[in-house]
Amino acid sequence: MEQSHARLLHGLLAYPFLILLLRLFEKRTLTKINIFNFIITITYDATLGSVLTNDKVSFAEGAVILFMLTLLQFIVAKLTTNFNAIADLIKASPAFLYADGRFNEKQMQKQQIRIEDLYAKVRKHGMSSLDEVEAIVLKGNGSLSIVKKEEDSSKETLRGIKE
Structure with missing residues (x-):
């Protein structure tokens, strides 16, 4: 006891x-x-x-x-x-999954991310079209970040992300 x-x-x-x-x-x-x-x-x-x-x-x-x-x-x-x-x-580096109007299929396959998952994430951010999206980034911690297109965007926060 x-x-x-x-x-x-x-x-x-x-x-x-x-x-x-x-x-x-x-x-x-x-x-x-x-x-x-x-x-x-x-x-x-x-x-x-x-x-x-x-x-x-x-x-x-x-x-x-x-x-x-x-x-x-x-x-x-x-x-x-x-x-x-x-x-x-x-730390894992961030990577583009979508940029310049194109999906990075090589990176998506490597990270085992389906295109449907990206569409769902875009919808969750209140956007209905990829025309509204500048980039989709897989962050080093595994979460996805959606960067919305803006007219006067300098894309400063997207520097250093690998293709």
Whole structure:
């Protein structure tokens, strides 16, 4: 019975500790997920699960691991902010799925996106025709962005997106 009380106490301590860590390292820890953040999230889950269920893992050991993971995520976030080469390794680049009146079928096939999905996204943005669309961009986090055509558009926000 004493072990189950210890497990309960570990859980009561580990969960708020993880919340505190995530709050201390601000919103970058909770941004839309990329590959590195996905791995960190899975590892958080495994660590917290071990603290809660494994008698051989103490709260202190779990807390150190959670702290190290959060610190690693923070360091990688800082490095990707300051060094484009590191960001390119960790974060997926945006890509055009539609631009200049044409679908990028090669990119759509590579990303497994159907033309019907793009039409649905355009409709969701209140547009009924592709004539209203400047570009459809698959962002690095996997979400789609619709750029509406405007007469005096400089296309500034579309720079650096690969074809």
